[in-house]
Amino acid sequence: MKYDTSWISNPGGQMVNEDACAYHLVPTGGSWVVADGLGGxxxxxxxxxxxxxxxxxxLSMSSDNPLNNLHDTLENAQKAIIAGQQAEPDCYAMRTTIILLVIRNDQARWAHLGDSRLYVFHKNRVIFQTKDHSVPQMLVGADEIRPEDIRGHKDRNRLLRCxxxxxxxRPAIYDKTYAVQPGDSFLLCTDGFWEYVLEKEMEEFLGHSASVGQWLKKMEELLSNRTHGNHDSYTAIGIRTISVDDMIS
Known part of the structure; x- marks a missing residue:
């Protein structure tokens, strides 16, 4: 299969966009990463x-199967940031969330720290989403609030891991592999994106979009209509799997 990818990243109402994203495609799949530097x-x-x-x-230099190297990948990123803190006094407290997706030979795994999210869509419906490392997500786990209350919670920006x-x-790593099917889609995004776009809206726009780029554009238009003033930066990467047979036909 091939992996059609598109992305958006915008400073929103901020002077500086503290989000970052990138991806790398290989003949057998690809790697996609989104991170959100903590504004505080x-x-x-x-x-x-x-x-x-x-x-x-x-990931690009790894000689082993990258699906088995997610912990080491994030540990290297952790070491790089700690080294940067020590080298530059002005950056002594720099932090970031991260969400990482790796696909090889139509098998997928992912890992994350913080509240940047990954969504998996099958037949245009969300079948999996990561759980935030945040105080509101902890309250959901304790049955004190509902999942839908996370977006508006007063402690939504209080992270437990990053x-x-x-x-x-202590990164959260998907402990199995997901067998990717033709037509499956993935969305990696920062909290400045998912805060304003509900899961049912992600599904609806996905089902009515001819391309990944169009899907992201529709969601970004909705986000823009809902934000005012100094709202957060936002970033999203969308991926749709396409069967090689479909491309040929």
């Missing part, structure tokens, strides 16, 4: 860029 810390923009660059570089924190490095 110095060096957020550098942290997100460093995390994305380090992760993709490590890259660059010296106290804890």
């Amino acid at each position: 810390h110095r060096g957020g923009q550098k942290a997100s860029s460093l995390a994305v660059e380090t992760a993709l570089a490590f 890259l660059g924190s010296p106290e804890v490095f």
Whole structure:
């Protein structure tokens, strides 16, 4: 299969876009990464860029199956950020979220830290989404609030895990492999994106879009209509799987 990819990244109402994203396609699949530098810390923009660059570089140089190297990939990004903190006093507290998707030979795995999310769509319906490393997500797990209450929760920006924190490095790694089917789609995005676009709207736009680029454009238009003032930066990568047989026909 082939993986049609498109992306958007916008500073929103901020002076600086502290998000970063990139991807790398190979004949057997690809790697996709999105990161969100924490705006409350110095060096957020550098942290997100460093995390994305380090992760993709490590995956491209890995001689082993990258599906088995997600922990090492994120650990290398963690080490790069810690080294950057020590080298530049102004960036001593830089942090970032990260979401990473790797597909090889139609098998997928993913890993993350923070509240940047990955959604998996099958037949244009969400069948999986990552769980945020945040206080509101913890409250959902304790049955104190509903999942739909996360978006408007007063503590939504309080993260429990991220890259660059010296106290804890515990990424969440999908412990199986997902068998990718023709027509499946993936969405990697920062909280500045998913905060304003509901899952049912992601599904609806996906089902009525002829391309990944059109899908992202429709969601971005909805986001723009819902945001005012100094809203957060937002970034999203969309991927749709296409059967090689369909491309030939």
